[in-house]
Amino acid sequence: MAWDRRKPSWIKSAQGKALRRYLSQDVYPYSPYYQVRFEETGVGQRGIKSRADLDKVPLTTFDEIANPASVVLRPDEQSIQQYARIGLVARVFWAKLWRREWVVNQRLIDPVYKPLHWHVDDGFPIGSSAEDVERLAELGRRWLELAGVARYDVVVSVLPPGPNLAYWELVLGARQAGVSALHLNPSTTVEQLAAARPNVLAGRPGDLVRILEAARPIARNLDGLRTLLVAGARLDDGTRRHLMNLVDGQAAVVAAWAPPGVRALWCQCRDGEGLHTAPDAEIVELVDPLSGVPVAGDDGEVAWTALDWKGTVFLRLRTGVYGSIDDSPCPACGRTTPRLLPTATTEPGFARVLDSHPKVQAWQAELRTVEGQEELIVYISIEPNGRPGRLLRELDRHLTVTQFVVMDRRRLDARVSKHGESRVLDLRP
Secondary structure, eight states, X not given: OOGGGSOHHHHHHHHHHHHHHHIIIIIHHHOHHHXXXXXXTTXXXXXXXXXXXXXXXXXXXXXXXXXXXXXXXXXXXXXXXXXXXXXXXXXXXXXXXXXXXHHHIIIIIHHHHSEEEEXXXXXXXXXXXXXXXXXXXXXXXXXXXXXXXXXXXXXXXXXXXXXXXXXXHHHHHHHHHTOEEEEOOTTOOHHHHHHTOOSEEEEOHHHHHHHHHHTOSHHHHSTTOOEEEEXXXXXXXXXXXXXXXXXXXXXXXXXXXXXTTOSSOEEOOTTOOSEEOOTTTEEEEEEOTTTOOBOOSSOEEEEEXXXXXXXXXXXXXXXXXXXXXXXXXXXXXXXXXXXXXXXXXXXXXXXXXXXXXXXXXXXXXXXXXXXXXXXXXXXXXXXXXXXHHHHHHHHHTTOOOSEEEEOOHHHHHHHHHHTTTOSEEEOOO
């Protein structure tokens, strides 16, 4: 049975087993960057036993990675002999004894680990092995399936050709799905587009708006159009409504998008809400944006972890995306894969909790590092006649806070003013 029809409990259990194997057999042995981090935090090669242990791994940001090559899995003779499975160690030993090392490289190492294909996310190069490219093709096929693209549809893409994820996932996915596809550039005219008679039009939000505005009326110039695949940039609600008005109900508007570093697009299904994730290829969790602690509520920053990807690998990558995760079956397609429901804003979830509470007059948050541990202190002013104990217990159910400090409004306003009106202070070294 496919992952997208399994129960959430089965999916999480399978992810835990895959994660344990992946970190101990691939990431720790062959990633210079994460091997150092695992040792610094005491995780070691086999310290992750399940998904629940993932928070032992520090969060990752692009800015912390000085050398992009350090997050590329790079097996060599020394790392294989020291950390690899006994079967691979034996193969390497006998190949070296018979002077046939090239056989192991060509048949076992290069197809799985050697980066052959690259794209660029936010200026950061992301490498993919031959195995990764095959996986991206399959995920692209799923994207088209989710969007309701049929085998005999004609896809015309105006995504910018080049080293970007959306372009290559569509190219590979259409090939994997056996769908006829024509890849043009964003400056394509309506006449050129109409000559291809597309059923599916793919592109960035702004490019699709420009083309469809010029193609009005759609029923005459693009009479066969039934699907808009919006990718390459995040689709906001206003642009979605505009696109739906431009197609006059003739075509469905289906979004796909992922932030930099995520190895495959998160995809909306036809007529559905939220973005389907791929639990066999990634682990998506929510964390408190200040403390980095996982949150069990409905809102937080998305941290992304690779699962069985080779080439460039990220663990708990901070995406800057805020939202919630829905594990219930999708009302539109029935799939049980987790769906990400992004919020329209990038404001941290704890700020919205504090701002929306009617008894909180003002607040300021402070993040510190004490004896190697991160602490979040929230200074708070409440209504003069409020009951702080009851209020703080209520807030504590929604926030991950080390300590609340209650003070009167005048003193709190002075604190905020002293720090340039900033309500969030990051005092970590």
